[in-house]
Amino acid sequence: MSWNYLAELEAESVYVLREAFAKLDRLAVLWSLGKDSNVVLWLCRKAFFGHVPFPVIHIDTGKKFPEMYAFREHYARAWGLELIVEMAPPEEEVDPTLPPAARSAARKTLGLQRALEKHGFEGLILGIRRDEQALRAKERYFSPRTADNRWNMKDQPPEFWNQYMTDFPPGTHVRVHPLLHWTEVDIWRYTKRENIPVIDLYFARDGKRYRSLGDRDITFPVESNARTIDEIIAELETTHIPERAGRAMDHESEDAFERLRATGYM
């Protein structure tokens, strides 16, 4: 195998996934259908030699782009996934003090929380990255959550030398973040190297493309002429616009994202 930086990123993620599979009893992976979680599923198949040996959860807000639903149905079958689709609860059930877009996004959190309770999962794999957002930069590979789904950001366990926190008091669940050390452009380079399928919405149409995919009503395209992965990589090499610029809930108030994360948003 040729060794380079992408190989190193991949090897690290595979190590994390195997640790999770070895140490956590009831494990599942969250699939948002976006570029990052597609890479996570791909890395699972790398780690487990073509298999994804645990359930794949999609929290459906009912407001995703049609392309995303088509993608889900096709690849769930093609990759032999044990797919669990959970509908997110209506907005009325969400914390009314959150700003509107954040409130909408929080539906996903609530849906996820209910799915975890319903299926009794102890570990959940998610494709977040440190470079996406300042708060995510503080995450651990293995990040414990309290029984009520809270992230105690200010008192996280130490994590070093590839030793992760893998044993927990009853009632805790743990989020596993195998992509923590990747960047947006790494994701695209790897997607290209491995020829991983992605939804067309990422590619420019009429001078605009989506850099990050969420709900139809709170996600906006950015200006771009990148029509291929190579052009996306070239664009990312020079841009100073943050990846989540098109995600409305990040920008409503200074602490909106922090509040979402603390209560269980991915």
Add this chain to the structure above:
Amino acid sequence: MSDGAIRPLPIVVVGHVDHGKSTLVGRLLHETGSLPEGQVEAVRESSRRRGMPFEWAFVLDALQAERDQGITIDTTQIRFRTARRPYVIIDAPGHKEFLKNMVTGAARAEAALLVIDAAEGVQEQSRRHGYLLRLLGIPQIAVVVNKMDLVDWSAGRFGQVAEGFRAYLAELGLTPLAFVPVSAREGDNLAAHSPRMPWYQGPTVVQVLDSFEAAPRPVDRPLRMVVQDVYKFDQRRIVAGRIESGRLRVGDEIIFSPSNKVVRVRSIEAWNVPEPPEEAVAGESIGITLSEPIFVERGEIVSHLERAPMETTVFRGRIFWLGERPLEVGNTYTLKLGTSEARVRVEAIERVIDTDDLSGRPADHIARHGAGEVILRADRLLALDPFDANPATGRFVLIEDYLPVGGGIVSMEGYPDQRQLVTRRATNIHAVGHAVTREARIARNGHRGGVLWFTGLSGAGKSTLALALERELFRKGYQVYVLDGDNIRSGLNADLGFSPEDRAENIRRVGEVAALFADAGMIAISAFISPYRADRERARRAAGDGFHEIYIHAPLEVCEQRDPKGLYKKARAGEIPDFTGISSPYEPPENPELVVPTHELSFEESLALLVDYVERHFRA
């Protein structure tokens, strides 16, 4: 095949709280044009709204709580690029309470910038962070002397701060690549040389960063693959794990430690690769299939036969402590080393390190954020390496109540490899059907056979008492013989030296010979220091129920004062390496059959105690 991805160099920025780490990073990003559009303006605006002066540190963090407290409570991570290459800068907190976060961040780094306030000078955390960098194995560091604007850009003050710290780091074995005087707030000496410090001719911070080298992959060290799992998803049975060092090829003969199973690599498995790999090297997460269906499990280490890891139940750890409750002698923790786990007991705290002056002193506990050297004993055999030989399999984490509470690196100085000691031995006592029975020998001799295994420090009185006891028992009609250095070392063990391994082998052979004497109906008295509990346990297994461990006990100070052969003096002078009690450990027996305290009893009383013991336990 190049895919264009360039590996960023992971750098950590550490130092005392408020010495300006975040300011340095924030301003560095600005000076090198690495900030997202509008970030500085947004932070200026938000500072204005809050009625606070603008700080470069705010640029780093959109985190409200952090800004309110004015301290970085967790590591943040920033991507940044110079003309030479990209970097990931980990900004680690300086506040003492957040040492665990500093460790979390710094452990990922391959180089470090240590920031010191020119006005305040070196502070407690400056030293502690320096010490931790050494323990974490960060090989390259540079010191940034910040806030030069507060000391009127004084070359004298800079020299003063730099020289003091240089001496401290030298004692740790760290040699900084450079000391750079800067004002992070004003941007001096970050990307360009400052006209306000014309006396400084050394590199700027950016030039220092660019002079760091990426850590080389340990491909030339011995093969170590830590086993994470064994999979059976399809017809293949795949042993999965990561190669921490060295290289592994299809067809290689490998050994799993500590189970000591030897097998060949049949294939290296991988998914979605152009062709099945023939070789895998350090850094790769792989899977292998084996030539034979042997049982192996998570936690083992794969190596080549000739350069295998050490096996031991006891080792010395140089540790840093993060737990709320102090580490204390007698406490037990879960140890994680590679993918293996074991319960370990703190057998001794050899010394606690004062990171202010690097002095060490004995203690019964190590407090939170402290460092020290401890002896750990595991409940089972561990495969490991001394940290200096192979870092990835020579470092460990301790867990208490689910939480990681400490980390450390392994030192095997003074401890033998127990691998050769787990060799299979012939079943020569119970299974071999001699025509002469044990009972017949007892009837003839009038006493049982057995082993009186004397153990204790040099100078405790083992040999003197053994020879006197032999004489006394012989006079009373016993078949008795003393095994000691004189008659064993000159013949049977003439091939052995005094390394920990050779000393262990020496004791192993004595144990076997003593067991044969016992089987022959005699009383064998062995008089060897035999410092390791594991060695004595093996001798006990060899001799079975006729084994009596007798602790000839006198405190080290007493023995050293007696010093009948002048050995302690030589050991103290460094002329004898691995001398028990001085430069090599002695593990006292946990449950000896008899203790003879020679510092409290006279010689005659000691001998009487021994004779009485034999009369009670060996008479037919």
